[in-house]
Amino acid sequence: MKQVIKSTQSVEASPAIFGFWLYLMTDCLVFASLFASFVVLRGQTAGGVGSKEIFSLPFVFLETMVLLVSSLTSGMALLAAQRQKRQHTLMWLTATALLGMLFLGLELYEFSSLVQEGHSWTQSAFLSSYFGLVGTHGIHIAIGLIWLFATMLFIYKRGLTHRLMQRLTMFILFWHFLDIVWVCIFTIVYLIGVI
């Protein structure tokens, strides 16, 4: 049965990709509990700063754009890979990695300036739930980057084998998923927080 599936079905329809979709759904639920907690706790500032005081929309908009574009480049990488164009794939993946690192750097900058101003996660439930939610997304991005580097290395060494195509497809799904989560963060945490 397994080998039948392997030889006759495309990468997208393989059980591994189906399983990966299920995994993404579970991760989505982990985020859902973090979002729910954030929404419950966003008003609990314990006399300290609230969303209006600490978020700057233009900066977050920049972060958002960086991540959105990285999603786009990762999609281009997959298209190139499906046409078995190794060089193009690697090029687009490099762009994705750079944008991902830029995003992470921006986020770390935001976090560290908050901490330096005395608004660390220990100050109030609101700040805890903010750092917890956004930080978890950031950890996902970091894991994604490590995964991306490994994928690039192996594509460089071995070319676009069937197995690597599968891994790449999964990575791209993961990356888009993180993008969607970020859009939710942008809306729920920052946008609603500021208006």
Next chain:
Amino acid sequence: MFASLLGRMEWHYFWHGWVQFGGQLAMVGGVLTLLAGMTYFKKWGWLWREWLTTQDAKRIGVMYIIVATVMLLRGFGDAIMLKLQQALASGHSDGFLQPDHFQQIFTAHGTIMIFFVAMGLMFGLINLVLPLMLGSRDVAFPLLNSTSFYLYVAGVVLANISLLYGEFGAVGWLAYPPLSELAYSPGPGVDYWLWSIQIAGVGSLLSGINFIVTILRLRAKGMTLMKMPVFAWSVLGSMILVVFAFPILTGTLFMLSLDRTLGMHYFTADLGGNAMMYINLIWAWGHPEVYILILPAFGMFSEIVATMSRKRLFGYKTMVYALMAITVLSYLVWAHHFFTMGAGGNVNAFFGIMTMVIAIPTGVKVFNWLFTMYKGRIEFFTPMWWFMAFATTFVIGGATGVILAVPAIDFQVHNSLFLVAHFHNTIIGGVVFGYFAGFAYWFPKIFGFRLHERLGKAAVSCWVGGFLLTFIPIYILGMMGATRRLDHYDPSLGWQSLFIVSGVGTLLIGLGVVFQIAQLAYSVWKRHELRDTSGDPWDGRTLEWSVPSPAPQYNFARLPVVVARDAWWEAKRGGKAIFSGAYSDFTLPKNSGVGVFIGAFVAMFGFAMIWHIWWLAVLALVGVATTLIRRTYEEETEYVVTADEAKRLDMKSQKAAA
């Protein structure tokens, strides 16, 4: 410098008192004996090749069951201590346990029983039979399966290390904050609790994904969903609940660990934290969890009752609908665990009614089993005895559950021993009896011989008798006002005699356990007389009985083709043969140590987080990442069994069986 390298580890965490010392001694002694034995008999290589690195779901299942059984003994030992304390500690007597130790014991008992016994037995049994039943050679992702197992083992190891070094949480099995927060539980106990179930929980989550994909994608040709055995349906329902519920557990525990390690305020009592949110979240996982455990037990009973009554299951379709209805409904009842915590009348009414509604599909199932038996030629083998034990006790537990679902009544008995009796009633009478039944039923398929009948029946009798004797007094005590988690009470309440009776009942359960061990030992000894030569000892109905016992590693030399429900039964009765056509090449996964390594690194990570040894945590994560990356890009992970070889193996195993 050196001190900070060891985080917050200190010498005094080894010593807690003589009672604990006994436990530590038993544990260390047991492990050392095992290691010495393995070395003496030179079994390490064999263990590594044949078992630890196996990708065969059946063997992984056996390992789950072994670990879960050891944990059952540990959890039962804890229970005996609790019962003894409660029987003794009235008036001037303080019993033999310090309050803090008593609290650790009930926390450990509950945690171990749910996460490491019930979940372990469940995944073990699913691994044993699900692929066979579906007509598949393995689960969808064998390596993930083995990794899940080792995450489970990592959880088990951490929870048990806490006995040797440190302490366990003294906060109850769900560790409600703010008690479980740093301010009130600064020691490593809650962290042991937290990380051991966090890790095991992620393992369960991955198993959930694995089995869903297995069921939806790897069924035999012709086995449409509505031709699938009810056990597979029950696993599907249960695993859907796993993937919907366990992420909430992961998220919630994650937030608690952020509070505890980084000083955040999700659930703290100060700076705006909200403990009630934790209680909602944990039960949004916790209630589905009990259905995760019971659904497969329902599925097992469905197979057993049909087989042993020699009739097709009554109302297959209603059975499937009932399973799916329970799957959905169990998501809408979590607040019945805290009716008393201020949700208000309308919310309570909704959750009360939803809870009662679940009793309807459950009742449908009970009647379906009874109608299956009606006019059947029932054969009372041990699995059927477990069913009878279940059918009588579980119904009581269900009835007391409906009683508790009435908020007005719950206000009276909330957190009383009535509740404790209720959930043990469903979980022992339902889940544990179900898994024991399944174990006895499928044992011959995996090991090639049956379990001894008379000893098995003696075990059932002791378990049922012991269960009733233990928990009926507990119901009564609950109605007399005894609260749960009680380590001392006043003699004027007149409770002691009931506690003593209940303690005697526990000893009777203990006798049942002794009979089970004896049954296993005796059956191994007499395995030649008990050999299952037919591969089909119960005259079964589903595909697992169509292959020789013990089932070969590849399950099926030729994959079955199915046209009907109960395909094997139909084939035996002159229906269409399920194996036909030529043999063909197939692949099997090569052995792999990846699961072992990931489990070991993750256990290391958990230990480091518990003791705040940050460098070790980083090292462990690097280990996990390296292992994963190396594996994901390995290309040759499978080997081919050619058609000729398949044929030869098939002939050989058929000859061996005949």
